[in-house]
Amino acid sequence: MASSLPPRHLLSVTDISEAAAHAVFEKVKLQKRSLGKSGSDDLPLRGQVWALLFRKPSTRTRVSFELAVRQLGGSALFLSATELQLSRGEPMEDTARVLGRMVQGAVIRTFAQEEVAAFARSSGIPTVNALTDQEHPCQVLADIFTFEEKRGPLAGKTVAFLGDASCNVARSWALAAPIFRFHLRLGAPRAFFCDVENPWIVQTESSEEAVRGADLLYTDVWISMGREEEGVLRERAFSPYQLNRQLVERANPEALVLHCLPAYRGKEIDGELFEERAQDIFDQAENRLHVQKGLLRWLVNG
Numbered sequence: 001m002a003s004s005l006p007p008r009h010l011l012s013v014t015d016i017s018e019a020a021a022h023a024v025f026e027k028v029k030l031q032k033r034s035l036g037k038s039g040s041d042d043l044p045l046r047g048q049v050w051a052l053l054f055r056k057p058s059t060r061t062r063v064s065f066e067l068a069v070r071q072l073g074g075s076a077l078f079l080s081a082t083e084l085q086l087s088r089g090e091p092m093e094d095t096a097r098v099l100g101r102m103v104q105g106a107v108i109r110t111f112a113q114e115e116v117a118a119f120a121r122s123s124g125i126p127t128v129n130a131l132t133d134q135e136h137p138c139q140v141l142a143d144i145f146t147f148e149e150k151r152g153p154l155a156g157k158t159v160a161f162l163g164d165a166s167c168n169v170a171r172s173w174a175l176a177a178p179i180f181r182f183h184l185r186l187g188a189p190r191a192f193f194c195d196v197e198n199p200w201i202v203q204t205e206s207s208e209e210a211v212r213g214a215d216l217l218y219t220d221v222w223i224s225m226g227r228e229e230e231g232v233l234r235e236r237a238f239s240p241y242q243l244n245r246q247l248v249e250r251a252n253p254e255a256l257v258l259h260c261l262p263a264y265r266g267k268e269i270d271g272e273l274f275e276e277r278a279q280d281i282f283d284q285a286e287n288r289l290h291v292q293k294g295l296l297r298w299l300v301n302g
């Protein structure tokens with residue numbers, strides 16, 4: 001019998017509490033220890049089809065969600081927006097009303113946050129934000145898991161984000177700070193400061209100040225998808241914010257260096273530093289799969 005409860009969504013990092021996220025992380029740790037072998041009693045998406053509707057390119061998010069859905073017993077239906085009637089102007093709400101009658105869940109990558117919200121409202125099925133211009137919640141939840149797996153609790157620690165503090169990934173970090181109670185220093189040109197303000201965040205134009213004593217050093221591309229026409233301006237504005245060895249020396253000696261990928265060596269991160277820290281960065285990429293399996297379980301089972 002279909003549940004009468006409204007569907008749960010993950011549209012923003014603020015849609016999950018610290019307690020729920022940590023309950024998910026505990027199960028993910030166990031799931032990783034069992035080397036991904038799922039028992040037949042651990043197939044919460046059995047018989048379900050989940051649509052992956054993407055308006056922007058993706059490697060990690062697409063592959064990890066396709067595998068996550070399959071490994072939880074469901075099947076994934078990848079839909080490139082360019083091949084849907086969406087590309088000819090059909091409203092997202094109508095697309096949602098159609099898909100909501102045919103599939104059991106949706107993972108959406110698009111431009112406006114309002115589009116994923118509209119899909120969630122109109123479809124009646126669990127909906128996941130797989131990146132919008134405003135947020136990348138699945139990325140930041142997997143990043144927090146990765147930090148805690150390698151260094152212990154993030155609460156009370158300091159995260160330094162360098163580069164485009166106005167981008168989706170930085171914004172999800174900013175929204176996550178009060179939930180997970182870590183300090184966030186955003187090092188960016190003033191014109192690219194984050195629009196989120198809370199007592200856990202400090203924004204500075206000094207990359208040295210941002211990284212001082214930090215426990216996690218993080219960066220993302222300078223030119224997010226959809227911002228290509230601002231490329232020259234952005235490269236000029238962000239060049240003082242490259243994550244490099246000189247800055248790492250100012251951080252906590254045990255600091256973890258993470259990057260959500262794709263990485264542009266010699267731009268937002270120094271190439272040698274990237275290779276030195278590649279083990280952690282690719283563990284971080286792999287954790288997208290593990291953590292998203294946990295998040296899908298949470299969405300459908302609670």
Ligand code: CP
Nearest residue numbers: 058059060061260261
């Ligand atoms: N980090 C991330 O979301 O990568 P993709 O754009 O390849 O999905």
Ligand code: NVA
Nearest residue numbers: 167169220224225261
């Ligand atoms: N800020 C980047 C993240 C890529 C995963 C972008 O939106 O392109």
